[in-house]
Amino acid sequence: xxxxxxxxxxxxxxxxxxxxxxxxxxxxxxxxxxxxxxxxxxxxxxxxxxxxxxxxxxxxxxxxxxxxxxxxxxxxxxxxxxxxxxxxxxxxxxxxxxxxxxxxxxxxxxxxxxxxx
Amino acid sequence: xxxxxxxxxxxxxxxxxxxxxxxxxxxxxxxxxxxxxxxxxxxxxxxxxxxxxxxxxxxxxxxxxxxxxxxxxxxxxxxxxxxxxxxxxxxxxxxxxxxxxxxxxxxxxxxx
Numbered sequence: 001x002x003x004x005x006x007x008x009x010x011x012x013x014x015x016x017x018x019x020x021x022x023x024x025x026x027x028x029x030x031x032x033x034x035x036x037x038x039x040x041x042x043x044x045x046x047x048x049x050x051x052x053x054x055x056x057x058x059x060x061x062x063x064x065x066x067x068x069x070x071x072x073x074x075x076x077x078x079x080x081x082x083x084x085x086x087x088x089x090x091x092x093x094x095x096x097x098x099x100x101x102x103x104x105x106x107x108x109x110x111x112x113x114x115x116x117x
Numbered sequence: 118x119x120x121x122x123x124x125x126x127x128x129x130x131x132x133x134x135x136x137x138x139x140x141x142x143x144x145x146x147x148x149x150x151x152x153x154x155x156x157x158x159x160x161x162x163x164x165x166x167x168x169x170x171x172x173x174x175x176x177x178x179x180x181x182x183x184x185x186x187x188x189x190x191x192x193x194x195x196x197x198x199x200x201x202x203x204x205x206x207x208x209x210x211x212x213x214x215x216x217x218x219x220x221x222x223x224x225x226x227x228x229x
Contacts, residue, residue, distance in 0.1 A: 004159070031215045033215070042219065042220075042221050042222065043160075043205070043219040043222075045216060045217070045218070048215055048216065050215060055214070055215070056214070056216055091159055091160070093159070093160075095215060097215055104165075104215075105150060105162035105165055106160075106162065106217065107162070108159030108160045108161070109159050110157075110158050110159045111158075111159055
């Protein structure tokens with residue numbers, strides 16, 4: 001079975017440019033998460049969706065970041081305009097959460113390594 | 118702020134030895150999870166232990182949970198070079214949501 005698929009794997013761009021990261025969750029999963037990982041701050045949850053609806057975006061750093069989930073099989077994380085401090089590895093993860101149980105194991109993609117020059 | 122703090126930050130052992138990593142957290146939890154991350158890859162779920170469980174096994178992995186001390190440990194027995202990775206604990210802070218808070222991780226190096 002295909003796991004969580006992220007694209008691109010690597011992105012190098014100049015500051016000020018728009019960056020779009022893409023994620024395809026595991027089919028049938030109903031929760032999707034975007035994380036950012038840096039050496040200084042570790043793994044941070046940016047936003048998560050349940051049934052395509054944003055539930056918690058308190059981790060989104062600022063208005064330059066936005067995320068969408070137009071359908072159950074696709075999500076994007078956009079940074080506009082990008083800044084050097086946005087350089088990090090961005091992970092997407094998905095899980096299947098039954099309505100009557102707590103959080104479940106999350107399945108991660110291999111991430112997008114973003115470098116803003 | 119970090120909910121989970123792993124200890125030690127780094128651990129180096131020889132193949133065949135056991136590796137023990139600890140995780141401390143600050144709030145009540147519904148469950149605690151352990152993940153592994155190989156270099157350049159995403160996190161992989163290892164094991165989930167619920168707050169009413171004290172110990173759980175999966176292959177060479179043994180996880181314990183002490184809710185009175187707000188701590189958990191991950192034991193890898195008979196380690197292999199392939200176990201070299203970073204290990205993270207993650208908790209839900211007792212909330213009935215999907216949100217997980219990850220710790221800072223332990224970097225394990227297993228020498229052949």
